[in-house]
Amino acid sequence: MLQQAHRAHIERLLAFAQQPGAAEGTIERSWLRCFNDYGLDPSRPVPAYIVEAQRLREHKDQIEDFLGVARTGMEQLYKRVSALDCVLLLTDAHGVTVDFIGNDHRDHELKRAGLYLGADWSEPRAGTCAVGTCIVEQAPVTCHQTDHFDVSHITLTCNSAPLFDPTGGFLGVLDVSALSAPAPREGQHLALQMTTMYAQMIEDANFLRYFRDQWILRLGSTWSLVDVDSEIMVAFDADGVIRGINSGGRRRLRLADAAEGHGGKPLDLRGHLLTEVFREDMSELWRIAHAGMSSERTAVRTHDHGLYYATAIAPRGAPGRPSAPGAQPALPSAEASAALDALGAGDPQMQRLILQAKRLANKPLNILVHGETGTGKEVLAKALHAASERRGKSFVAVNCAAIPESLIESELFGYSPGTFTGARSKGMRGLIAQSDGGTLFLDEIGDMPLHLQSRLLRVLSEREVMPLGAEKPIPVDLRVIAASHRDLRQLIAEQCFREDLYYRLCGATLHLPALRERRDKDYLIARIAAEEGRQLDMRAELAPATLALLRAYTWQGNVRQLRNVLRFALAMSDNGFIDTDALPPEILEGTQENPAEAAPAATRPLPGNEREVLLAALRRNKWRITQVAVQLGIARATVYRQMERYGIVAPNQQ
Template identity: 55%
Template sequence: MRASVTSHIDEVIACTSRSFLQPMAGGDNLITRSWTRCVNEHGLDPTRVQPARVLDNWQLREHQEQIESFLRVARAGMEQLYKRVAPLGYVLLLTDAQGVTVDFIGNDQWDRDLKRSGLCLGADWNESHAGTCGVGTCIVERTPLTCHQGDHFDATHIGLTCTTAPLFDPTGEFIGVLDISALSSPSEKPSQHLARHMTVMFAKMVEDANFMRHFSSHWILRLGVDWALVDVSGECMLAFDTDGQIVGANSGARQLLAAVSDDGVAMALVGKPLTSVFKVSMDDIWRVARSGLSSERTVLSTHRHELFYAMATPPRHATRALQSAAATPIQMDCPALDRLAGDDPIMGRLLEQAKRLVNKQVNILLQGETGTGKELVARALHTSSQRAKQPFVAVNCASIPESLIESELFGYTAGSFTGGRSKGATGLILQADGGTLFLDEIGDMPLALQTRLLRALSEGEVMPLGAHTPVPVKLTVVAASHRDLRRLIADGNFREDLYYRLCGATLHLPPLRLRADKAFVMARVLEQEGQQIGMQAELSKAAQDILFNFAWPGNIRQLRNTIRFALAICDDGYIEPHHLPSELQGDAGLTEAVAPEQPRPAQPLTTLLPSDLSAGLQQAQGLMLALRKHHWNVTAAALELGICRATVYRQMKRYHIVSPTQQ
């Protein structure tokens, strides 16, 4: 052992005394840099061996208190990692940003040897006095590394092997190091490759768990290049508030999405609106957010033409509200078809047709003005079908650049074109195999691509770019457009044969100004937006009149934005006319006498917070709506609500609901 210590000291001296920094033979330039720092910056002497420095209990407690909440999150990840590496003889250290070991998991049988080697709670592994080591050098380099045996500066530690990964807090600040170490190991450094992989993987898991905890009161947008892993992967996560402002970004998001300034410096994401990163409106963002409550995925495109599958996790305080809303007649995410409308006869007939089509092998074309709820109907068609547990993939044909839409729809093999992913990519059509492909704004699809889509739909197979063998696919297509496709056909901008392939059935959604169930729509939107921000909201009679008389050129989307605006500026949740946008204040937007007479609500429309009391009130309101709709036929009301007749009678008794014929 003495000979090995002497030879190690000689090697360190020889390396650090060279006039030019060069890697040692068969060595690592990162380790060489650290050795040089130890001599030139830290003033350490390689001939002087010294034991590990360990803090006393009160000093250790001071360091632990600084990151106490992080330690609670990290402990669960450490325990999972230790289960995997303990049989191989490893122990785990978690240090703070100064290199002090604030948490430790190891084998008690080796306690004496571990403490002698500094593998224990309270050990200080800062490079300035411990020399080159896994923790200390990771703190300086801020990158995963393995410091294996003779890589250590101090000869005291040349028997150890230490593999580390840096940890960052939700704001991107360095917070500590995750380390797995062993008292001894095979002499070859590559033997630690798997240890490094696992350390990096669990460090990222700990970071992402801390990110989710820190931003639990915000929406979390998950992004990924793999459809199936978006909901479980923390590859790229953004936290955003109800105004669509980014308030946090994990390390993956900062690397993949941060814009680069003219001088090559990455620009911060935090503080920017999501719309400055993605080519979408806030309405699109909220649709993505709501899709996160199911198995659906949406494709988002950045302004640099990068495409990601997206899902969203709601704020913790809103989760119960969303789940409660999902159990009531007014739903937020993919409502059942028969809950998309009130007593409007046009929507009633449309939804009856839709219910007959959901499990038939018929492609559906949705037509209607912008903002009439075409995507909501498409999602409801999927949710109500036998394909509900299969993928629902939504693609906005107008938002994907023409140069990328072919590869994104059909996929491509490895090496098909410059700039593609090294392993190729599965196209959106194949991602929707077995489920539903929703093609929004189909009228904006390039003419050349329409030919390929027609072939895929006709033959039931897809040919990825660069492939030589077609891949079979089975799916239902729901297409949508606000444009007159027949006019596009006449102008030569849309294939007639594709049109007839897509419109196995065509459903025309009426504009909001012509709907007889405005009261139902307003109540639904008011409730959804109130739940979104955790506010109990109410419309005054004067505000209701303005909303009823407005023409709504932007339809339900404009109504939603109006309610969202009003809730943002009113203090107590009571919406008065002066809280409404200015375009609703004048006479220009008043509805002309073209809509059927519409029932006005007898009392102010109110959103109810999802407490036990409000849940009961919502249940009573839903029961009343169903009974009145079916003229107090209990059997029909029970079928609509999905409950038995006995339950209807029990609820009628509980809420003192009495049929008019019995009053």
């Protein structure tokens, strides 16, 4: 019987392939793609494919912060549809099932059918199916029995609705599927409606969470329902600029000058003013916003004659109105900001940076610090911590490039007892939890693996950390200062760094100048020489010729290299008096090769020349890594990492 049905299905598809006609329907369009784009053959069925555990984990990590929100919606939906003997699938944008609610009694059957965690329902792999076709069409789809392309799936009935993220990107699919269902297709109408409705609810819950630090205008066409069922949500900032808009809003709202002839295509309204969409002026819109959830709902009109009832939600922590001028956190006291003041003296770039850092010290913002290696990014992060009200709590520094990739996760997030066997079975508080109340400094953030970037993003947005193997997250109050000498925007373009994490991290950006650009070298030389002298319990005094050589050097390893050179010179000196012959040879050579005292900055090596500088140092030092590290003032591990990054291989390794 089944054999016969299979044969009939294959023949029907082959006949379609011969004469596809206009292929106007969603299902027919997908069949055509199966033949023409994916080269699928209906006479060669492909059983359901479940991705392996590691890959599933990677897929989950990509949308980890969304999974919690979606789960709540799925559980609600399941209560309503479980009587229909169906299962729920949540897939990511690639069609891989990242969450699932099913029926334990039919576990084996469901797994075989692909109605299971990890099942890959992308159209190129599974052929026409609700999830895969919904991904391509980005619209709700019912795929009922023989709508499926592959005969392995023709007993299934599936309803899928797309899910979009708060910025309008495609996020995944919510799907309600059954192993069997009554034959008439019309019976699926209600299931598709429910799936679409819950997809919208999940999207909106995610939107509210994502924009909880912004004002949100909620609009509905029914006065009495606007608080509980707002069809449209618009997130906006204190300047009245639109920051985000939910799917309902993308479908219905237009700009004033796009009111005619936009062809019904959703426009991206982000970055536009509310007043470009609504006829009310900003003071009226603020009046509505401040009325909040009170009963004072007010009608607003759009430029294209739409009429909506409006209410608003204030940003988290806001007292219901934009903060009054003067309510800014106070600047740190002179005592607290001493560490910031000590960072430089008399260099205009540093002066600007110190002033900015003082203003930022007590702001609830994460900070991104840029600067070449050794410019003092960690020193700046520590000074910011010391100047802030967090100074009584821990400052925890993590070098993402120095910890082996396999350990970063457990080091950062920690693990609960019993997660690992042996000596570590007691569990460990991760570095994130250790910096609760204080500052977490993430150095070389650009080297953090992508799947951990997702987890970090979740920590930053949820303000809680989930140790490995734990069942409950731990709340954390965190300020993150991240640093990188790599161009994070470039890494985003290369898809090696998450853009959303970048925006979470760069509440403000501080740029540390390279030592060769600084005009306060004398101050740094004197200060570091004195510090190093104290370490060795000797006074440190520099001969005028020594000072001249140090001023003239180009300092590829920046302040770190300067400190290393002074430490070396002190050890070589005659009781703390540093004459030129106490200096390491590269300082003398570097200045001879490059009498750069007056060389304009543009002719000196720039960060972009990092590969050349490294290669030259390797050749000069006959590929002895320790010497190169000392000379450039960087760690040995950094030399190896940079060699790998730039594809430099030592001659004896080739």
